[in-house]
Amino acid sequence: MDTLIQQIINGLVLGSIYALVALGYTMVYGVLGLINFAHGEVVMVGAMVAFSAISAIAGINPGLPGWLLLSLGMVAAIPVCMAVSFTVEKVAYRPLRTAPRLAPLISAIGVSITLQTLAMIIWGRNYLIFPTTLSQDPITLFTFHNTVADAPARTISLTPVQLTIVVLSSVLMMGLTTLVNRTKLGKAMRATAENPAIASLMGINPNAIISATFMIGAALAGVAGVMVAANYSVAHFYMGFLPGLKAFTAAVLGGIGNIYGAMLGGLLLGLVESLGAGYLGQLTGGFLGSNYQDIFAFAVLILVLTVRPSGLLGEKVSDRA
Amino acid sequence: MSNTLLSIRGLTKRFGGLTAVDAVDLDIAQGTITGLIGPNGAGKTTCFNLITGLYTPDEGHFQFKGHRFFPHNPADVAKLGIARTFQNIRLFQTMTVVENVMVGFHTQSKAGAIAAILRLPSQRDEERRLRDQSLKLLDYVGIAQHANYLASELSYGHQRRLEIARALAMNPSLLALDEPAAGMNGSEKLQLKELLLRIASDGKTLLLIEHDVKLVMGICSTVTVLDYGKVIAQGKPAIVQKDPAVIEAYLGGLHHAG
């Protein structure tokens, strides 16, 4: 029981991060139909910039409390991420608006390699130790009574960092939904998503909307990057790859282009991975272990897509003929 | 009727709460031109989509050339001998005009992967034959001079003609045209009318959705009028045209007068 609950918590923490990153994928996909392969790199940039900022600030003013440092780190990281994303869109994607569908994808892959290399030049190849800002000591939420003597305490716990991750991403996600549904910007985003040319006839500036979309996604990715680094205490130029891949998977699972889908997909993927790693052994009588965790996750994805070809919440694109 | 090519009974399609096609009965006689008209949103295109297997009917029975069939899958329907054009033109944009027509010959040809890889004489003959026939068809619809353009480079009206040529390539028993005259001016419509009549006189059966009343009334032997998914009138054009319900729902004053 304790294990199950703990695994669910693990899954939620992981899933919150996936969801934050997946939102960026989904929003960009939504407006441009582009898989922004370089989105994972924005996560990395967020972590790296926060690393530099926090190290610098803590160097000047060692007495500052952790939460403040972390916030300052984010304040530094978010604009940089947004600027990077803005520039990338403008330089590498915008000229390809009318190009064949795969051209921007290849451009994005090129950007991804470039950003990684730049990060390697700026921050070096080594793993960076991300300063501890929020405590990583567990808060015990619940203790079970032991039935066996001398067994370790059976507890359910969560660290402040993890708590922050979950809370922060929930808040951000709620904010984003409001933005997209309630504001004019949101409507303009959806219009641009469908047809930028026609949107421009409505007086919407598609370029501005697309830039805004990229920057919002980048801000979320930046937050995710900082939180990932804070949670695992490491930052590395390659750290964007895995969350990027996972978040992309999550976005598709939920129905790419749909922001609720990204959130649901992210959380679900986190849970599937966590429960898969934790229980695959038991489920298969020890035949398959956690080495099949990713296979399991992909199998779930494929299964979902066979039943629902547009993801969980993706709208069925009606084929009017 | 013995010479009924396609007969439909009780065709029904619902989208959520909306019944787009509501218990439609339709008989198409061999060798005729049948008109399907009705106000916008009446369910005409939906009928086409149902007959050609793009949508699955909620209810309905079909008989084609005297045999029962159920349109599950567009490819099967096509093989059966029903070809269509689309209201919102659907050409193969990156292919040339002549290639588009050659795709239309898909069911008429058979060379497979092996034959193609080995360039068997039979395959080469077939290719040559297809190309020749395609060019003839393009000539037939009057756009042979654009054979090597990309389909996307054609203007709207020419794209419509290409769609007809592509559908004809399937050598269909029934050719279903969804608003072929849309976007054409009066004289172009006249040319189209000639083309359609020629196709009919060459032995094809036509099912025609069209909003140009003059055209429909001029060439159709029977007309079915849909409104809100239901058949509100059916019969000879001259009679349908005078039906008050049709005037009210579809024709309006202008055409009534003229």
Place this chain on the structure above:
Amino acid sequence: MLAELIPEGQAQAMSPILSIEQLTVHYGGIQAVKGVSFDVMRGELVCLIGCNGAGKTSTLKAMAGLLPFKAKRAVYNNSVDLNTLAAHQRLALGMALVPEGRGVFARMTVEENLDLGAYCRHDQAGIQDDKERVFTLFPRLKERRKQSAGTLSGGEQQMLAMGRAIMGRPDLLLLDEPSMGLAPIMVEKIFDVVQSIHAQGLTVLLVEQNANLALQIADRAYVLDSGLIDFHGKASDLILDPRVREAYLGES
């Protein structure tokens, strides 16, 4: 020369809202519009007719900023140079296009589409009034207000596209084949609408294949052929012109 073509009543409003000289439009290496000149006077209903592929759509798209073009002169409202204006800046200046093939936002509801038409406006009350006006013009849209536009029938989409343009309260409406794919009763309706909004003072540049109808409601017309203006004149003259009758009205 123009003066004599323009109906008496409108002579006082004889300032051009759109003035184009030597417009050319290219698609890659292909020239679709090869040097077209025309004017639209404030309050006029001008009609552009021509065969398939004559370049009508290309001309309108160029006006709306959807296609790059070259022109010796392309001036809107006496002062605005269209060469320097991005597409999205035009509606705010009063220029709206209802594109060929309607271009409704398929994944949005009818109502959202209408709201987007008023994207540039900020007068909530006025927007609401105009929406009601659109719904009165096209009751079908009111019935379908929550349906996503992609599932509307062709005719319904055309109504929506028109309605959406009206929501922007334009001064100049560019209409690309509004009757295409419409039932006769609907064509009648659309032309009524065009006529009535024109009567209310809106300037209209209408591209139509249904030359017969178009010439009946237009003040003046230009005839386009293979990317060039063949001739132009008063609509009431052109409708009787044998060249027009043969080539565009389908009478021999």
Place this chain on the structure above:
Amino acid sequence: KDVIVKIGHIAPLSGPQAHYGKDNEQGARLAIDDLNAMKIQLDGGTAKFELVAEDDAADPKTGAIVAQKLCDMKVNGIVGHLNSGTTVPASRIYHDCGIPQITPSATTPKITKQGFDSVFRVIAHDGVLGVALAKFATADLKAKKFVVIDDRTGYGQPLADIFAKQVQAGGGQVLERQYTNDKATDFAAILTSVKAKNPDVIFYGGMDAQAGPMLRQMKQLGIKAKLIGGDGICTTELSKLGGDNVGDNVMCAEGGMALSKMPGGPAFEKRYKDKFKSDIQVYAPFVYDATMTMGMAMKEAKSADPKKYLPKLKAISYKGVIGTISFDENGDVKNAPVTVNTYGAKGKTPLTIIQ
């Protein structure tokens, strides 16, 4: 007169393992400096050693291309590659063109069992390390219950397998096998399930970049078990990567003597830091020794010609930073000592040496 002696060094310098690669390269650079300082006389002149450093991106195919390039260049010897996966295909190429190769860090046992007499290794292979660690865990630590985790790489998996097998042979019990990958940072799920098993010892077959965060997460979950692992986690970096959960609960083995125990050890560490302004990652000392060993063989042979110095290399006995290096008939370093380290206030410290 200078005689140019080219030593090829190959490691991933781009991609996710670039930090290990650069570390290795820097180890080699130090050795090249030292060799040059020694003004070795050979082939009728003073040897001027040059390092040809190449990137194989940890990709076997690229590794083979680079190997071919170095063959074409007729380098005098090879130090590398870093990964087993690149070393194996490359070794065939070096062998075919008769260039001796010493790998400083590729630890798969098979490398030296291909029957190539020109392939050497200065590091204890996974067999040695795994067996030693298992002995240590069952005999010294008296641990009974184990959970074994590996990163599914060509390094971590065999090491973990050998450990698990040996532990069971020694009467220990492997409660569970868990797996992760070499790019992961989140281990909460597998650790939660490990926690339920309540082992004495967790063995990790993998690298420090994963072991560090893993240690932090063990603490977060309240896991008290000890973590032990091989040379991949046996780094000074680990104490930083793993934060305050890196102490005497962590034990790791490395082939060779502990750096701090060797005469040249601390000095080497300091020189490295001074020169490259960064900490040693993992294998730099091994690369240094491999390069030095090769240089020494040339010195003894008075020639940089492979045919001449290869016999000397086979028979060499060189006192290096990590211990005395001499090779057995396979080319593996002979009775390499294995040092088990733990972590204390001053970072990594040797605990015992298993001969």
Place this chain on the structure above:
Amino acid sequence: MLVAVALVALPWVVGDLGNSWLRIVNVALLYVMLALGLNIVVGFAGLLDLGYIAFYAVGAYLYGLLNSPHLTDNFEWIAAQFPDGLHVSLWLIIPLGAAVAGLFGVLLGAPTLKLRGDYLAIVTLGFGEIIRLFMNNLNAPVNITNGPQGIYMIEPVRIGTIRFEKTVHVFGLDIPALHLYYYLFLALVLIIMVVSLRLQDSRLGRAWTAIRDDEIAAKAMGINTRNVKLLAFALGASFGGVSGAMFSAFQGFISPESFGLMESVIVLCMVVLGGMGHIPGVILGAVLLSGFPEMLRHVVAPLQEQLFGEVLVDAEIIRSLIYGLTMVLVMLYKPKGLWPERKGRNSPSHTEATT
């Protein structure tokens, strides 16, 4: 004709510059096969496949398992059947590799049929990863793939009595194995190219393009989209399988790390960068993207040395940077690829007609 002479002479010319160039050429040829295979799926049929490398892996493992001691070492009954070890002839392995990979293509393709565009991409990506993960993990409970350690000692290609090893005497000539591989790969590339060209310009090729342009219209033309798509998957996969088998033989060692996601991505880049759907373009893309980084390897460091007298920025960093930026720039300036197909009004025949 000139081209033919050039192609035959190439290895001797290039071989003189250094065998590494020839190895680069050989690897490029393997990529050409891969890219041509993927081109069928992506370029012709418009199905975005991000897991294509799985078929390469299947071919590689098939060859590896059937031509190495791995199976006989691990399965007694196989050893009993084949006391001399497994040696499967090239004439059998090529069709077998194509067939097995093709079968996998169909298996992978089947569940993706209903999916569109980018959903297809992620599912294929997932399949690719699943295959790699299976290869990485199927070393226990029975050791089928040897897991992350990969398969060693894979025999080189053998045609009759000729073993593609070191230098071979044929027709009284001494031909290095690299040259023989070159001719073998070239022959395969030519076959695959001709097959591709013929397929493209056929009823099937048109059906693929039709599906790519408008699936609904294609269906309405009576095209059985399911079968035609599966055929694309199968044919594309079979080219990948052949390429993989050749890679296995050429390399002598394979491990799952050679078949990661990035590899699929790179092959996709080759197809798109060269000119999707256009066979000469795709070949160009494959040659460029596989050769380019290796060319940079030979250029970047020496150039810096010439210009500045020393290597200022690490060569591999510049290499990655140029590689990434090139992809962006090519797309920006040539969004349809470096050598796209020209059809329609812009086609060569049309421009000729007008001038």
